[in-house]
Amino acid sequence: MEFITQIFSYPFAVRAIIAGLLLSVSAALIGVNLVLKRFSMLGDGLSHVSFGAAAVGLACGVAPLQFSIPIVIIAAFLLLRLGRNSKINGDAATAIVSSSALAVGITVATLTTGMNTDISNYMFGSILALGKGEVVVAAVCGGMIIAIYVLFYQKIFAVTFDEDFAAVTGVKAKWYNSINAVLTAVTVVIGMRIMGALLISSIITFPALSSMRICKHYKCTVIVAAVVSVVSFLTGLLLSFAFDIPAGAAVVLTNLAAFLILSLVGKVKQI
């Protein structure tokens, strides 16, 4: 208990927790849609693009987050479009883009600044090193994503379940797909700072997969995914403080534990 009050006495830790909680919820919301639309790999691809962009940004002396966001948004649009109507298969396109971006990032970083702590912070995340400005950006983006998701909840469900039908009833399906691309991109970039480029995609897909083990309704899936994500984040963060392990890795491991537990619960429920 003392340990927990101690954490809250550090302003940097409180900042990290607030940013992380908002990120956890928005990643879970985005994740439900990506998993259901069979775009799970998008988060992974974008995280590598985000890393590449951040490395280039660092090398050029531009703020890496502000530099990454537009680039990752463009990548998200391209990948979603490629997935839909080109001769290249979406998965293959994502794989190509993701490894190329990673390679560009590593090359640029090695040639300029070297693989220093800044670079490794983007690779593995550094929640405790978040500056005040970054926390504000993360909080605003996270809050915005959650607000959009709630305000347009019914339309987002309709488009996710049956895009053609939704479009026929007058829902601007293409517009919602674009919003989805932008929100995914923003979540990935912010999440990279906190969780690391290598781990961010797992906190997008894990909560959705976990909640789908036990939920048969959409609303239940969304709520349980958000709860799983928040609980895993807090538990992971505590573990990372307690055992001095990287926060990103700890959060992914607690997510894995949650997935295994809910899978078991789902199996038991079926019997």
Place this chain on the structure above:
Amino acid sequence: MSLITVKNLSAYYESRKVFEDVSFTVDEGDYLCIIGENGSGKTTLMKALLGIDIKHTGTVLYSGFCKKEIGWLPQKNQHQKDFPASVKEVIMSGFAGKGILGAFYSKKIKEQAKQNMRLLGIEGIAEKSFSELSGGQQQKVLLCRALCAAKKVLLLDEPVTSLDEAASEEMYSLIKKLNRDGMAIIMISHDISRAVAEAEHILSLSNNGFFFGTDAEYVEHVKGDI
């Protein structure tokens, strides 16, 4: 005044013409069956009516309702097996086009959904998981979703294909009931004799042109061919 007037409609995929110069009308409360072989362009025609991205020339006019007030039951649902959605959630999505925001649906809309579910006899499965239903029940749910979106006309793309005998009969009778209540029906069907029995008008698509007329005229027309 007709509900839907189609004049010289031709549709294309890339540069390949699917059908050419099709004209017909649908009146208020009408029951039209579209028949034709696989690949003759029935689904494409329906999509053109719905305003889905189909390259076409010619005109489609609606009167008394607008395009987004058409209820559509798509051909064979390609929904993922494990999509987590309740029957109620699926049905309510028929209303998703209404309004700008949409965190919640109004009481009035919920009441309307309930009424439609009662009409189709599926109020008992509202909380069930959609993906765990039988094929026949799923079609009834999707018919209900279409009904929620519809003001005057339902477009049904092979609603009974892949259903067993009993489920098909139930679908046919529900569709008939909706038609008697005043809903115009445009249904794509594989079963020609059944189409003639159910519908008032027949639109038949084929490689060498199309036929449009009443069911009796269609029977005469086919006789002449033999």
